[in-house]
Amino acid sequence: NAGVTQTPKFQVLKTGQSMTLQCAQDMNHEYMSWYRQDPGMGLRLIHYSVGAGITDQGEVPNGYNVSRSTTEDFPLRLLSAAPSQTSVYFCASMRLLNTGELFFGEGSRLTVL
Amino acid sequence: EDKVVQSPLSLVVHEGDTVTLNCSYEVTNFRSLLWYKQEKKAPTFLFMLTSSGIEKKSGRLSSILDKKELFSILNITATQTGDSAIYLCAVEWGNKLVFGAGTILRVKS
Numbered sequence: 001n002a003g004v005t006q007t008p009k010f011q012v013l014k015t016g017q018s019m020t021l022q023c024a025q026d027m028n029h030e031y032m033s034w035y036r037q038d039p040g041m042g043l044r045l046i047h048y049s050v051g052a053g054i055t056d057q058g059e060v061p062n063g064y065n066v067s068r069s070t071t072e073d074f075p076l077r078l079l080s081a082a083p084s085q086t087s088v089y090f091c092a093s094m095r096l097l098n099t100g101e102l103f104f105g106e107g108s109r110l111t112v113l
Numbered sequence: 114e115d116k117v118v119q120s121p122l123s124l125v126v127h128e129g130d131t132v133t134l135n136c137s138y139e140v141t142n143f144r145s146l147l148w149y150k151q152e153k154k155a156p157t158f159l160f161m162l163t164s165s166g167i168e169k170k171s172g173r174l175s176s177i178l179d180k181k182e183l184f185s186i187l188n189i190t191a192t193q194t195g196d197s198a199i200y201l202c203a204v205e206w207g208n209k210l211v212f213g214a215g216t217i218l219r220v221k222s
Contacts, residue, residue, distance in 0.1 A: 033210070040122070042201060042214040043156070050208050058209060090155060100145045100205055104155035 002026050006091050006105035013081045013112045021076040021108050023091030029103070030096040032074040033058070034066065036087040037107075043090065049074055050096060081112045116140050117204050117213035125219045130192050134216045136202030137184040143206040146178055146185050151199040151215070159187070159200075192220045 004025045013019055025032065033048035035058075045058030049068040063085060065077040074093075078085060088109050092102040120135045138146065145163045149156035160169045162178035162185060169176050173192075178185045189196055199215040 031208070035212070040214060042117075042119075043203075043212040045209060045211060048209060056208070059211065096208075100147045100161040100203075100210070101158045102147075102149075102156070102210060104157075106154050 004091055004093055004103050004105040006089075006108050009106065009108055011108065011110050013078075013110065015082060015112060017081050019078050019081065019110075021078075021089055021091070021110075023074045023076065023105060024072050025074075025091075025093040025103070026072065027093065027095075027103065028071060029093035030071070032068065032091065032093045033102070034064070034074070034076045035090045035092065036060065036085075037090060038087050046076065046089075078110075081110075083112045086110060086112045116211050117202055119200075119202050119213035119216050121216060122214065123217040123219070125221060126192055127221050128193060130220075131188065131190045132192060132218065134187040134189075134200050134202075134218070135184065136186070136213055138202075138204045138213075139183065140204050140206045140211070141183075143204045145205045147203045147205065147210070148176055148185075148187050149201040149203065149212075151201060152197075156199075156201055189218075192218075194220050194222050196220050 007022045034046040035043040047066040049055045091105040094102045148159040160176045165180040173190045176187045201215045203210045203212045
């Protein structure tokens with residue numbers, strides 16, 4: 001019972017580098033989302049998707065891209081990393097009909113130097 | 114333009130105390146309000162509230178929603194050190210879950 005799997009768990013980047021955070025879920029959830037968590041700011045929604053081929057912006061989408069080619073996968077791309085993107089990133093999924101109960105991955109700690 | 118505001122931001126209590134955490138929101142056409150607990154890693158689900166005035170209970174934790182005044186409270190009675198965590202409130206609207214900043218609760222023995 002894997003649930004939501006995020007990789008990598010830790011990553012250090014230099015300013016300007018690009019990278020992809022991977023997220024996969026095996027619960028056949030329609031809804032997937034990415035959040036970032038910074039001290040004192042709770043979880044802020046970056047992008048979300050309600051199904052394969054459908055993505056939308058959250059509260060803080062700038063500097064990030066997503067795609068949803070399959071139900072299972074929802075990668076988050078940083079095109080040109082900036083120090084302001086240093087954060088802990090969480091991927092989460094849920095069933096659309098049973099709204100509210102998000103299942104989270106374990107988080108990915110990203111540091112941009 | 115914060116849509117979900119939690120208070121207090123942090124709280125220190127002694128074991129056995131009762132605490133009340135607050136969550137107010139500015140979203141009117143929402144589907145549900147949710148509470149999560151976050152210890153060392155990812156948040157875990159506590160409650161989902163959709164109707165005003167109906168209390169949800171789980172052991173020493175309970176929560177209620179007031180849709181007219183746009184707020185919710187989370188009560189924890191007889192607190193234990195294991196209750197130390199960040200408590201997050203979220204509102205679901207328009208296919209999005211938007212979180213507040215959280216309340217950091219520390220329970221001292």
